[in-house]
Amino acid sequence: MRPIPTFSFALAALVCGALMPGLAASRMLPDFVDLVAENAPSVVNISTKQAPVTVEQLPEFSVPDLPEDSPLQDFFRHFFGEDGELPNDYLPSRSLGSGFIVSADGFVLTNAHVVEGAEEIIVRTSDRREFVASLVGTDKRSDIALLKIEGEGLPAVKIGTAQELKVGEWVLAIGSPFGFESSATAGIVSAKGRSLPTENYIPFIQTDVAINPGNSGGPLFNLDGEVVGVNSQIYSRTGGFMGLSFSIPIDVVMDVVDQLQTKGRVSRGWLGVLIQDVTRELAESFGMKQPRGALVAQILPGSPAEGAKVLPGDIIVTYNGRDILTSSALPPMVGITPVGDRVKLQVLRGGELVDLEVEIGELPEEDQLAARSSEPEKASANRIGLFVSELTPEQREQLSVTGGGVLVDDVERGPAEQAGLSSGDVILMLDNQTVQDLAGFNRILDAIPSGRSVAVLVQRGDGRMFHAIRVP
Incomplete structure (x- = not known):
């Protein structure tokens, strides 16, 4: 037998050592097999039948006069009949979504948009x-719907909490993307407390779990097999999954369920302020060392x-002792506060901390304010590139401005333009001082x-917002 050179042993040891970290890492990846097997029976497919579309609801349409040998004749006969008239109603449309059973006696959770406008809701188990199903209630603001089906001993999920979720933690979704039932996808928590343009009262969980149309209303599980969220929205330019999906925290969902049942x-808490983030420039103008908090614009x-x-x-x-790092953190805190509770606010006012106490009201339905219109009288330009003028009584009434303020007639190139000011704005405060x-x-x-x-506090239309302007 030929002797094996010693360097071969060294090379083999080096190769094995290089492979071991990868092998060890692969062993650390979670195994979702048992998790899916235990929880898939609790996840349901939801389809709905919408009210039929009648002739009266359709725009006027007449069948074109086509030659008898035209290939389109069969098409129009199929949809409009031999006489060319529309049928009394069409087959009801269907929508597909997901849901999950939360109690053995048949309560089911899904998204409100899945069952919106449904004439009949059909729940199909694995x-x-x-x-x-009968509809117990819906909450459009949180996009949650509670259904009830008749049954006993149904397989219910375990309800967890989203408060203990950590960014980077593995999570699993089960649902019916594109109608493919009991599909499981996994990923990690990408972020917590996300505020979306469509709803700022929900601190969404952001994940990279593949969520597609049909997954809406399905559960998001942690590795302990507990539901920590309800899959609700995706960010997409194509209509399909692009790496960003959003789930409603189960703590918010169960509060909605409790209120719907009782x-x-x-109802949600309401403070009655319009807020914005504190940027680096605004923090500097307010004498803050770093940006934090929610800036009250109105x-x-x-x-x-x-x-x-x-x-x-x-x-x-701070809100009831909890620090506010960004403005998006405040609305969910207010929203979950029971109506009538008294909470403590700490605000930064003129460089000093001020303690306030407020009794939380109930969030009302959205109201629309009167639109503005004006024909201002121009004044001379100032050092920040603005043409401003006094507000006439008529303009104050049109713009709903009571006391103080000046009207921006025009903006030339300069600091104000860079800060985002435009003609028609009303300046209410400058350098933390009220403009009379x-x-x-x-x-x-x-x-x-x-x-x-x-x-600079500016009123634009029906809202107010601070802008940071650097004086040249």
Whole structure:
């Protein structure tokens, strides 16, 4: 036998050592087999029958006069009949989604948009049984619907909590993407407390779990087999999964369920402020070392915030003892606060911390404010590139401005344009001082040292927002 060179042993040891970390890492990946087997029976497919579309609901249409030998004749006869008239109604349309059983006696959770407008809701379990569900209630703001099917001993999920979720933690979704029932996909938690443009009262869980149309309303599980969220939305430019999916935290969902079962409706806490994030430039203008908190741009009339003497320009830094790092963190905290509770606010006002107490009201339905229109009288341009003028009584009424403020007539190239101001804006505050009139505005502006960033409170349409302007 030929002797084996010693360097071959060294090479083999080196190769094995290089492979071991990869092998060890592969062993650490989670195994979802048991998790899927235990929970798939609790996940259901949901289809709905919508109300039939009648002739009266359709736009006027007449069958074109086609030659008898035209290939389109068969097409129009199929849909419009031999006489060319529309049938009395069409087959009802169906929508597909997912859901899951939360109690052995047949309560089922799904998304509100899955069952919206449904004339009949059909729940199909993994063992091919079908139930006609009754709608207990819906909450459009959280996009949650509670259904009830008749049954006993049904396989219910285990309810967990989203509060203990950590970014990077493995999660699993089971649902019916594109109608393919009992499909399982896995990923990690990408972020927590996401605020979406469609709903800022829900602190969404962001994941990279593959969620597609049909997954809506399905459960999101942690590795302990507990439901931690309800899959609700995806970010997509194509209509399919692109790596961003959003789930409603189960803690929020179960609060909605409790209210639907006990009251038949859902109420949320309301503070009555319009807020915005504190940018680096705004933080500098307010004398803050770093951006934090929720900057109050507007107080709604008759709101709890107005009664508690919260002022525009206040920066809410704590809510009931909890720090507010970004403005998106505040609405969910307020929303889950029971109506009538008194909570403590700490606001930064004029560089000093001020403690306030407010009684939380109930979030009302959205109201629309009057639109604005004006034909202003121009004034001279100022050092930040604005043409501003006094507000006439008619303009104040049209723009719903009570006391103080100046109207931006035009914006030329300069700091104000860079900050996002535009003609028609009403400037209410400058450098943390209330603007009473044109003379007061000019006096405040003239006193600002060159090179300093200042906050400007602007009313635009039906909203107010702070902008940071660096004075040249």
